[in-house]
Amino acid sequence: AQSVTQLDSHVSVSEGTPVLLRCNYSSSYSPSLFWYVQHPNKGLQLLLKYTSAATLVKGINGFEAEFKKSETSFHLTKPSAHMSDAAEYFCVVSERSSNTGKLIFGQGTTLQVKP
């Protein structure tokens, strides 16, 4: 069975400092992993996706994530936070062997960026 655990429900950083949002996953099969961002009252926007190519995945807005199979982790990072990064972030797993494309969502991490 698949599952996703986002280790922090809330992360607060100062503008210009690094961002780290932690995610651990569990999957019986080779997973696809995603990070989505959601601004208040908006839909979800894809930040980046891992599908077994390079383990370091670069996404939009300066975000990147590293797939570490030995640690079953897929943490999201950004070198320097911007005020516009304040939002809810979701780590998501999907099994590529599935014929339904169902996604399993983490509970989300709220990122606060202080001026």
Add this chain to the structure above:
Amino acid sequence: SQTIHQWPATLVQPVGSPLSLECTVEGTSNPNLYWYRQAAGRGLQLLFYSVGIGQISSEVPQNLSASRPQDRQFILSSKKLLLSDSGFYLCAWAIGQGGETQYFGPGTRLLVL
């Protein structure tokens, strides 16, 4: 390019009233379609998915139903709303099956009073 629309954007309904939320996708054919609900302060819960016209799979037993009358149209309905149906409803589409990226609509905020 592909776009996904949801309407209405917001909806306030009394308990016991019916519901119809619509989702349409443009620029693609035969997508997989998904309905999610996001309760306040919580993650997303998959409600229904569809791999083709008239094909609906339900993930969570409840008083909601879904239909797919056309290839790129997905409708979420209820005959009688409950207070617990309040939330943010998101529609998504994907091409292909396992492991493919899902693209989300702007969502509908439903408040049941």
